[in-house]
Amino acid sequence: MSFIETDEQKSLRQAVAALASKYPYLDYVLPKARNHEPLRELWDEAGKLGFLGVNLPEEYGGGGAGMYELALVMEELAAQGAGLLLMVVSPAICGTIITRYGTEEQKREWLTKLADGSATMVFGITEPDAGSNSHQITTTARRDGGDWILNGRKVYISGVDQAEAVLIVARTEDHRTGKLKPALFIVPTDAPGFEKTAQEMDIIEPDTQFTLFLDDVRLPATALVGSEDAALMQLFAGLNPERIMGAAMAVGMGRYALDRAVAYARERTVWKTPIGAHQGIAHPLAQAKVEVELAKLMMQKAAVLYDTGDEMGAAEAANMAKYAAGEASIKALDQAVQTHGGAGLTKEVGLASMLAAARIARIAPVSREMVLNFVAQHSLGLPKSY
Known part of the structure; x- marks a missing residue:
């Protein structure tokens, strides 16, 4: 590890800082946050400039760099008061998981859109009765022919109103042991049986938190990310x-x-x-x-x-x-x-x-x-x- 950044990393810092300077905290970010309006203009421009997907593979429209560069982008945006919360979940969590474990079809469908910001995927793990104990998640997924049926509830899910899909952590039943084990599913936000309710928070933020209700949400087999045995x-x-x-x-x-x-x-x-x-x-x-x-x-x-x-x-x-x-x-x-x-x-x-x-x-x-x-x-x- 070098404490001296490369010329490319230095140039990336300068470019991101220049973008952020166009969206001042007091004149742009804070008024948006007080109205609970997402920083859509900044997000769109950051996506067009390639900043949102610097960590994603080049063959899917990303920058081919790593988490260092994506964190650099976030740091420079936040250093001018313009941090983008959904960068944490869309390219960092969801983009990373799909890159590593997604099918070729899932990569083609999602990574290109996550890289340029034209689509957003958020992450659904937190539940009211599980807290930090992810082993106690009760959202379940059961097979129904070739499909999956999801039921459960999630809380504190950021930016669902801005997203095309949520990467949901559910649990499938292992028939050999009778135990439930976690699995990941891409759930479109317009899927029948999927409902969201905004949570009223006592902080000033552009992005809204949501409670999600999944009531017999039917998904095709292609919604499962990776193996149900290794989730x-x-x-x-x-x-x-x-x-x-x-x-x-x-x-x-x-x-x-x-x-x-x-x-x-x-x-x-x-x-x-x-x-x-x-x-x-x-x-x-x-x-x-x-x-x-x-x-x-x-x-x-x-x-x-x-x-x-x-x-x-x-x-x-x-x-x-x-x-x-x-x-x-x-x-x-x-x-x-x-x-x-x-x-x-x-x-x-x-x-x-x-x-x-x-x-x-x-x-x-x-x-x-x-x-x-x-x-x-x-x-x-x-x-x-x-």
């Missing part, structure tokens, strides 16, 4: 990219907050001195900078390990990166609000609303407590606690 491994293939992308978004938000705070601290003068000259302001911002950069390094390490095929190393690093980035971004945003004083709580400045959104990083895509459980068990070798 747990297939499911995990999408979780490391999810954590890496979540970390990249949090790192970008932390950078955005620091940029805003530093600009204000340089200009705001009290008692004839810019407030940034005072250690009470400078030191907390410097500490936040250190912590954001450390989180970024772990995120980059996770992406490199993932791209080189080190699954276990990537899992450890991705969990650590997600934890570190979530904590660092919240601290940076909180200090940015504090630096602005009372102005930091105004609608005009717009930082307080982002602080609430950054709080998601401590909960999703996996809670910090479950990350600590992972590190305790797999990194430290301590007994499993759950």
Whole structure:
């Protein structure tokens, strides 16, 4: 792993930053978020420029790069307040799983559209009674002739109103053991028996969360992704990219907050001195900078390990990166609000609303407590606690 990015990666950063600068947080992103309107214009342009699918294979319209480059795109967008949440699920989770395990027909049908952003696929795993325990998922899939019939419920599914399909995690019955085991299905959002209900969240975000109801949703055999006997491994293939992308978004938000705070601290003068000259302001911002950069390094390490095929190393690093980035971004945003004083709580400045959104990083895509459980068990070798 090199700490010096290639010329291509540097150029990609510059190009993404240039795109994001056309969609300012205060003038574009925040008004959209307050109205719960997706960042459609930014998404479409990012897709046309090839940024959304940099990790997908070239033969299907992608950039042929890796998770490092996709995380780079997310970080640079978020660094200007314009992170795209659905990048986490559409090209990162769903695109990765279909690339690895999908049939040639599924790849041709979906990867090209995911790469240019002309179609979006979201991810449905969370259930009200399962929480972080994916082994307790109760959404079931049973065979009916050559078809599959799905029944169940999902919660906190992002962006279903923007998606053509949901990659649903269901469970099939193993007739040899009588046990239920996970399997992945591409479910069109217009399928009969598929219903979505918006969940009212108490945060300001462009993307809406949904509860999904699947009532005897009939799917053809071609809806199954990969093998019904290996879906747990297939499911995990999408979780490391999810954590890496979540970390990249949090790192970008932390950078955005620091940029805003530093600009204000340089200009705001009290008692004839810019407030940034005072250690009470400078030191907390410097500490936040250190912590954001450390989180970024772990995120980059996770992406490199993932791209080189080190699954276990990537899992450890991705969990650590997600934890570190979530904590660092919240601290940076909180200090940015504090630096602005009372102005930091105004609608005009717009930082307080982002602080609430950054709080998601401590909960999703996996809670910090479950990350600590992972590190305790797999990194430290301590007994499993759950």
